[in-house]
Amino acid sequence: MKAVYVKHQIANLIxxxxxxxxxxxxFEKDFVSSGESHDFWEFVYIDKGEAIVTxxxxxxxxxxxxxxxxxxxxxxxxxxxxxxxxxxxxVSFVCNVKSMDFFKSKKIKVQQKWKGFITAIIEEGRKxxxxxxxNPDLKGLTLRENAVIGGQQMIRTYLEQFLISVLRSETxxxxxxIFPTRETMENHLVCEIIKIIxxxxxxxxxxxxxxxxxxxxxxxxxxIFKAYCGYSMGEYLILLKIEKAKQLIREKEFNFTxxxxxxxxxxxxxxxRVFRRVTGMSPREYLNxxxxx
Numbered sequence: 001m002k003a004v005y006v007k008h009q010i011a012n013l014i015x016x017x018x019x020x021x022x023x024x025x026x027f028e029k030d031f032v033s034s035g036e037s038h039d040f041w042e043f044v045y046i047d048k049g050e051a052i053v054t055x056x057x058x059x060x061x062x063x064x065x066x067x068x069x070x071x072x073x074x075x076x077x078x079x080x081x082x083x084x085x086x087x088x089x090x091v092s093f094v095c096n097v098k099s100m101d102f103f104k105s106k107k108i109k110v111q112q113k114w115k116g117f118i119t120a121i122i123e124e125g126r127k128x129x130x131x132x133x134x135n136p137d138l139k140g141l142t143l144r145e146n147a148v149i150g151g152q153q154m155i156r157t158y159l160e161q162f163l164i165s166v167l168r169s170e171t172x173x174x175x176x177x178i179f180p181t182r183e184t185m186e187n188h189l190v191c192e193i194i195k196i197i198x199x200x201x202x203x204x205x206x207x208x209x210x211x212x213x214x215x216x217x218x219x220x221x222x223x224i225f226k227a228y229c230g231y232s233m234g235e236y237l238i239l240l241k242i243e244k245a246k247q248l249i250r251e252k253e254f255n256f257t258x259x260x261x262x263x264x265x266x267x268x269x270x271x272x273r274v275f276r277r278v279t280g281m282s283p284r285e286y287l288n289x290x291x292x293x
Contacts, residue, residue, distance in 0.1 A: 014163045016156045018094035021141065022125035025134055027086040028250045028290060033136060035077035040094045041103070042070040044078065045110060045118060048087035048247060052079045055105060067110050069103040085250035087243075089118055093159060102167055111169065112191060117162035124154045133289060189214065190228045193221065197237050201244050204264045207233045242278045245271070249287050256283045 020040050024047075035054070044053065045067040053062050054077040055070060061081075062068055070076045080086040110118070125131055128151030129141040196210050210233060211218045225233050241263045248259045260271035275283050 013097075013099055014095060014160050014167070015097065016093050016095050016159055019141065019152070019155055019159070020092040020094065021090070021138055022121065022129065022131060022155070023088075023090040023136075023138065024122050024131075025086070025088050025090070025136065026246060026250065026290065027080055027088070027134070028252075029080050029085050030082055031086060032079040033077050035075060037073060037075040038092070039072045040092055041072060041100065042076070042090060042092040044068050044070070045089040046086070047089055048243065049084040050081045051086055051088060052081060053077070058105070060107065062107070065110055067108050069106045069108075071104040074105075085247040087247070089122065091121060091159065095163075099167070102171070103163070108166060108170070112187070114162055114165055117158045117165070120158045121155055121162075124148070124151050124158065127151055128155065186224045186228070189216070189221065190225055193225055193233060194229075194236075197233070197240055200237075201241055202262055202264060205237060238274060239278060241265075242275055245275060245283070246279070246286060249283060250290055259283075 018040075020038075029049075044051070044062070046062045046064050048064055050064065051062045053060055053068055055068075055074055056076075060068075078088070127148040128144060129147070130144055131141075132138060192214060193210055196213055197205065200209075207218060207222070211221055214221065222232060225231075225236070229236060231239065245259050245263055248254055248262070249256075254262065256272070257268045260268040263271070265271035265274070272282055275281075275286070279286060281289065
């Protein structure tokens, strides 16, 4: 006898039908956008610095690690705070379902576990579309000739997972556990390592220093950090130092030699060499590229 199976129709809570733009900007501290209005959603995430967001008649401050959802057909504007340089991720998309009402004019604190979705969208976006550096006037995506297979679908999937994760977290309290899981403990350790690194950008911090602060072995911390972040602790420290250098360059208060000294590089030549290795540009070329845009 032939078995009868029931084919369950999957419900699409938040189906993204179109991606409009994907941006990652590195703006100077005095950046001000002209403002715009469009018939699709836009999500803004402040990766570094602080931004002033205007939507309609409302004005609010977005600090580092915070995000905001602009609903369709609402005029909005973004500007830096004239004090610190601004790194911002923006993705705009079409999603015409009732469940998106939850996100209308919503401000969120982006949790560490959600940042992976944002990073994945940026990485897939760069492998799938031609994304000019720091071009606020980009009005559409151009597919790369050698676009990675399945990139467009991956972007949509990561964005849908991000939105569903936010919706779940904001509408349902997390379960309280008496005993933390191994995953929770490792995630906590990774967050502690990141805090130590972020607080030591102006020093000569070593991996041994980090391990001694947390009282764990170098082998164990190196293993879990690489698994969670994709970088070694030393590589991550260098990446954050260069991100801080880029911010200081855009703020124009210190010259390259001063920035090298501030970030505890052994000498300006080594700083320039590391900067080029990470960014593909010398500090001078980076400054000029920011000025042009």
